[in-house]
Amino acid sequence: MTELDDFRAQTRAWLEANCPPEMRKPMKSEKDICWGGRDFTFQSDAQREWLEVMGERGWTVPDWPSEYGGGGLSAEEAKILKQEMKALGCRVPLTSFGISMLGPALLAFGSEEQKQRFLPPIARGEIRWCQGYSEPGAGSDLAGLSTKAEDRGDHYLVNGQKVWTSYADEADWIFCLVRTSTESKHGGISFLLFDMASEGVSTKPIKLISGYSPFCETFFDDVKVPKDQLVHEENKGWTVAKYLLGHEREMISGMGLGGGKGSSLLSEALGEVDDPLLATDLARFDVDALAFQAMSEAFIDQLKAGEAHPALPSMMKYAGTELNKRRHELVMALGGSDALEWESDRSKEGARARDWLRTKANSIEGGTSEIQLGIVAKHILQLPGA
Amino acid sequence: MLKLNDDQRMLQDTVRLFMAEKGAISKQLRHWRDIGCKDGFGHSLWEEMGKLGLTGILVPEAAGGSALGQVEANVVLEEIGRNLTPSPFLTTAVAAVRALEGSAHAEKWLPGIAEGKTVAALAIDEGPHHDPSKITMTATRSGNGFVLDGDKQFVVQGASADLLLVAAATDDGPALFAVAPDASGLDIENVTLADSSKAARLSFDKVEVDADAQVGEGDAPLKRALAAGRAGVASELVGVAAGAFEMTNAYLRERKQFGQPIGSFQALQHRAAHLYGEIEIARAATLKAAQLLDEGSERAAMMVHVAKAKAGQVARLAVQEAVQMHGGIGMTDEHDIGFYMKRQAVIDQLFGGPDFHARALAQRS
Ligand SMILES: Cc1cc2nc3c(=O)[nH]c(=O)nc-3n(C[C@H](O)[C@H](O)[C@H](O)COP(=O)(O)OP(=O)(O)OC[C@H]3O[C@@H](n4cnc5c(N)ncnc54)[C@H](O)[C@@H]3O)c2cc1C
Numbered sequence: 105m106t107e108l109d110d111f112r113a114q115t116r117a118w119l120e121a122n123c124p125p126e127m128r129k130p131m132k133s134e135k136d137i138c139w140g141g142r143d144f145t146f147q148s149d150a151q152r153e154w155l156e157v158m159g160e161r162g163w164t165v166p167d168w169p170s171e172y173g174g175g176g177l178s179a180e181e182a183k184i185l186k187q188e189m190k191a192l193g194c195r196v197p198l199t200s201f202g203i204s205m206l207g208p209a210l211l212a213f214g215s216e217e218q219k220q221r222f223l224p225p226i227a228r229g230e231i232r233w234c235q236g237y238s239e240p241g242a243g244s245d246l247a248g249l250s251t252k253a254e255d256r257g258d259h260y261l262v263n264g265q266k267v268w269t270s271y272a273d274e275a276d277w278i279f280c281l282v283r284t285s286t287e288s289k290h291g292g293i294s295f296l297l298f299d300m301a302s303e304g305v306s307t308k309p310i311k312l313i314s315g316y317s318p319f320c321e322t323f324f325d326d327v328k329v330p331k332d333q334l335v336h337e338e339n340k341g342w343t344v345a346k347y348l349l350g351h352e353r354e355m356i357s358g359m360g361l362g363g364g365k366g367s368s369l370l371s372e373a374l375g376e377v378d379d380p381l382l383a384t385d386l387a388r389f390d391v392d393a394l395a396f397q398a399m400s401e402a403f404i405d406q407l408k409a410g411e412a413h414p415a416l417p418s419m420m421k422y423a424g425t426e427l428n429k430r431r432h433e434l435v436m437a438l439g440g441s442d443a444l445e446w447e448s449d450r451s452k453e454g455a456r457a458r459d460w461l462r463t464k465a466n467s468i469e470g471g472t473s474e475i476q477l478g479i480v481a482k483h484i485l486q487l488p489g490a
Numbered sequence: 491m492l493k494l495n496d497d498q499r500m501l502q503d504t505v506r507l508f509m510a511e512k513g514a515i516s517k518q519l520r521h522w523r524d525i526g527c528k529d530g531f532g533h534s535l536w537e538e539m540g541k542l543g544l545t546g547i548l549v550p551e552a553a554g555g556s557a558l559g560q561v562e563a564n565v566v567l568e569e570i571g572r573n574l575t576p577s578p579f580l581t582t583a584v585a586a587v588r589a590l591e592g593s594a595h596a597e598k599w600l601p602g603i604a605e606g607k608t609v610a611a612l613a614i615d616e617g618p619h620h621d622p623s624k625i626t627m628t629a630t631r632s633g634n635g636f637v638l639d640g641d642k643q644f645v646v647q648g649a650s651a652d653l654l655l656v657a658a659a660t661d662d663g664p665a666l667f668a669v670a671p672d673a674s675g676l677d678i679e680n681v682t683l684a685d686s687s688k689a690a691r692l693s694f695d696k697v698e699v700d701a702d703a704q705v706g707e708g709d710a711p712l713k714r715a716l717a718a719g720r721a722g723v724a725s726e727l728v729g730v731a732a733g734a735f736e737m738t739n740a741y742l743r744e745r746k747q748f749g750q751p752i753g754s755f756q757a758l759q760h761r762a763a764h765l766y767g768e769i770e771i772a773r774a775a776t777l778k779a780a781q782l783l784d785e786g787s788e789r790a791a792m793m794v795h796v797a798k799a800k801a802g803q804v805a806r807l808a809v810q811e812a813v814q815m816h817g818g819i820g821m822t823d824e825h826d827i828g829f830y831m832k833r834q835a836v837i838d839q840l841f842g843g844p845d846f847h848a849r850a851l852a853q854r855s
Contacts (some may be wrong), residue, residue: 243817245747268818312821313828379619381845440618441644441839444683457684461831464813465821472817474757 111181115188122157124150128193133455137199140229142276158197159228165203167408168211172219173227179408201270202226202233204355206279206297209348213295213336222297234300235352236266236280236322237345243268244475246281247290247342251324253282260284260296260334262304262327268469272307272320275300279348285339295341297333304328312465314458315446349471350414353421354407356470359463360396360424362431369393370434382437389434396427415483418476425466426473432460492777494565501562505544505569512538513575515826522576523686529650530688531576539577540606548587548718553596554604559784560584560718564725564776571729572736574833576687578609580726581646585719586610589655593706595668599653611651612715613642613692620644620842622657622664622716627694629658629667629704636660636704638667638697646840648690649680655705656694657712666705666712673697685832717791720798720841721783724776727801727837731769731808734830738762738812745817758815765804765811772797772804792854799847802838809834 127150131137138144138151146152158164161175166182168174177185189196207226210219225231242249251264262282272278277299285292300307304327307320336344370386370393377383403420406412435456436443443460445451467473482490494502512518512535522530539545547563549555563584570579582603589612590596602608614622627640638658648654654669671678675697678690705711742753742762752758779797782790809831813820820827838844 238818243747244752245749248747248749311823313823313831315823379845379849381849436835437843437845440620440843441615441689442618444644444836444839445681446684446686447682454684457835460835461684461828464810464831465818467814468817468821473814474755477757 108180108184112184112188115185116192119188119192119194123192123194124153126150127154127195127197129195130193131195133452136195138195138197138229139232139271139274140198140200140202141232141274142230143274144229144232154195155197155229162227164198164229165207165227168207168223168227172211173224179405182408183404198229200226200229200232201235201275201279202231205235205348205352206233208351209279209295209344210335212347213344217332218297218335231276232271232274234269234272234275234278234322236269236272236278238268239265240267244472246345246471247293249281249283249293251280251282253284253294253296253329255284255338256328258331260294260329260331262296262298262324262329264324266322266324268310268319269307269322270319270469272300272322273309278305278322279335281341281345284341288339290342291339293341293345294338295335295344296329297335298327298329302327302329312462314461315454316458316462350417352470353417353476354403356466357400357403357417357420357424359428359466360393360420361400362393362428370431370438373438377438382434385434385437389430392427393431396423399423413484415479418471418479419484421470422467422473422476422480425463428466429463432463436460492774492781494561494777498561498565502565502569504542505566506572508542509569509573509575513570513573513577515574515829519574519576519686519829520826528680528688529647530682530686531578531647531650535575536577536609537606539579540604545579545583545606546600546604547583548591549583549600549604550591550596553600555587555600560721560780561777561784563718563722564780567722567725568729568732568773571726571731571833571837572733574685574730574733574829578647578650580719580722581612582608582610584722585612585715586653586655588718589666589705589711589715590668591714593711594702595705599668602652608653609647609651610653610655611645611648611690612719613645613648613654613656614712614716615644616640616642618643620839620846622712625657625659625664627656627658629660629665631661632698635698635700636667638669638694638699640694642692642694643681643689644839645690645692647688648692649678649688654692655715656692660704662708664709664712666709666715667699667703668705669697669699669703673699683836685829685836687833687836716841717783717794720847721776721779721794723837723840724772724779724794724797724801727798727805727834728769728773728776730830730834730837731765731772731801731805734805734808734812734827734834735762735765735769737827737830738815741816752815761811761815765808768804768807772801775800792851795847795851795854798842799844799851802844802847805834806838806844 163175166175166177166185170176239249253260253262280296282294283292284294304325306323309317309320311317369390371390439456443456446454481487544566546555547558551557629636629638656667656669675695677693681689743751745752776797779793782793812827816827819825
């Protein structure tokens with residue numbers, strides 16, 4: 105046996121011994137996702153236990169260095185862990201913006217002190233982060249942001265407003281883009297971290313068309329942020345912001361794999377379909393879904409090998425989210441008028457329709473499809489004028 | 491000619507103003523949703539539509555209507571679509587009137603419809619997909635009448651209706667029956683749909699009706715109701731597409747990013763231009779279908795399939811583009827654009843979705 109075979113066998117044994125049976129059943133809805141954080145209400149003891157054992161081992165973030173709470177696994181080992189978890193049906197123990205967005209940015213740009221301070225609580229699911237990027241006047245044109253941070257000696261004084269801040273009302277801390285200089289658009293942005301419990305921070309939930317309220321308007325009124333919570337250098341936040349967006353887009357592209365429901369193929373429903381046109385659509389979708397799955401694997405391997413083009417996450421984000429939107433259109437078509445029910449028990453309070461509507465944001469959040477295509481045209485294809 | 495005549499234009503002008511004012515989203519759809527209205531529409535608007543002569547648009551003059559045609563009904567429906575105005579117009583004033591006309595039931599029900607007082611509902615679908623060729627609900631002869639057994643769903647405003655028109659299979663083929671909502675053995679569940687409209691699930695457990703409950707003869711009334719309903723909902727879909735498009739077109743001018751209106755980006759311009767063309771095409775197909783119906787043409791059935799399928803596809807594209815081009819704000823409940831996406835999804839299924847109609851077109855003999 106090679107070392108990797110050993111690792112696989114040990115991993116499987118450990119997972120079998122440590123993953124509570126309840127955490128080996130597929131998630132039923134978004135409510136089963138574990139986000140962690142100070143105020144997180146666990147759905148069950150099993151969910152808490154699963155987070156604890158995985159957090160302790162660093163396997164919530166398998167490829168982060170162990171000195172920052174990670175698992176210290178190599179790319180191959182991390183992939184094996186993922187495969188074994190999938191094979192046993194283990195749920196992802198922790199999902200968070202800390203893991204998928206802030207962590208990678210801190211690993212690349214944070215000071216040693218910042219890494220020590222912020223990464224382990226992310227790995228253990230103790231602190232939940234939100235993303236303060238978009239503003240009413242700065243969406244696609246993110247660098248046009250105007251939330252202001254003034255230098256007040258030992259701290260910054262932050263004033264302004266963010267919008268569409270996902271889970272701002274449930275998050276403990278925020279990573280936030282602020283303007284520290286008006287001399288240059290991109291060169292006047294800084295990347296700050298601060299506690300959402302700081303004086304002067306307030307949030308107001310916004311309701312989505314799905315009826316859920318996962319995001320907020322976030323207001324800053326004379327918020328004091330200690331200087332040691334600036335990541336990278338003052339006025340160099342755009343570099344950090346872009347790097348983080350790459351990771352966010354990588355994460356969102358995973359939507360193309362079918363989200364929490366795994367990668368079950370739509371054509372598995374063919375038995376129930378007597379409409380040949382719909383059957384054809386389902387079959388064609390599966391072709392694209394399986395091809396995308398292969399691309400995702402190639403993408404991750406290229407990333408791990410450091411060979412991925414920095415704009416590749418944009419291509420993946422575009423493809424994955426458009427695919428996910430199509431999946432849900434087809435789920436609705438399959439469901440016919442049953443799937444249109446909105447409040448009945450029978451429809452699980454309209455789960456299908458609400459999920460379908462929610463996917464429409466996939467091609468908007470994390471930068472719109474149009475913006476991703478623009479990035480590919482400019483940075484990969486280097487088309488003139490793009 | 492494939493265009494509206496002067497009278498039809500005048501009607502359009504009147505209805506456009508009326509719906510934009512009285513039928514606006516804030517006053518009707520959002521209002522009734524937010525207060526949790528059990529009907530999902532306002533009876534006062536229905537009466538006002540009656541006073542304006544709209545609810546009787548297809549009703550014979552003797553019964554208080556104006557005896558106009560599908561083209562005129564569709565003019566009203568496009569404005570209803572544009573404003574997402576909830577009302578019983580499509581099923582009651584269009585499909586049910588066509589079903590009832592010339593039958594012994596006409597005298598009883600048409601005057602109330604023309605006044606904007608009566609609400610009728612059509613019970614056709616039995617599963618999640620529209621397919622009236624496979625009706626399994628039975629109407630069995632028994633003594634002096636029939637016994638109805640079976641389940642129905644997607645019965646638009648079924649829990650608010652004074653009259654239910656129920657499709658059932660008899661020994662002589664499918665037929666339509668007029669059933670009172672309080673008939674014994676009939677259970678009605680009021681269901682809220684994604685667009686906050688209401689559609690009922692009905693379950694008939696040995697519901698007894700008189701022999702004269704049957705509407706007209708054979709399957710002709712059902713066929714008339716389906717043709718009018720499908721052609722009508724195609725027009726409502728065109729209206730939904732046009733409404734979403736207009737709102738988006740305005741937003742393309744108003745919203746600025748990168749120091750310029752987002753409508754200045756060619757990536758969006760071309761899609762808006764494409765959508766404009768698609769909506770014009772869908773509207774032409776829908777008008778053609780309505781005209782052929784009014785002429786009693788043999789080609790009407792074919793064109794109705796084309797209109798419903800095309801309008802459904804175009805409206806789907808329109809609402810998707812609309813939400814996408816609005817960015818984050820398009821995903822919020824506070825903004826109206828999302829309502830267009832919800833309404834499109836519901837009426838796209840009503841009387842059969844694009845796949846159903848494309849298939850029907852291909853399979854017609
Ligand atoms: C569910 C959801 C969750 C979100 N969560 C967060 C979060 O946690 N934190 C955060 O900071 N933000 C978040 N966002 C915000 C998101 O990043 C923005 O909505 C997005 O970047 C688009 O910005 P906007 O909404 O201002 O749209 P706009 O930028 O106004 O875009 C409107 C339309 O114009 C198009 N457009 C703009 N510029 C161009 C161009 N140059 N060329 C072609 N087309 C163009 C866009 O693609 C879009 O179709 C979230 C959004 C959603 C919907």
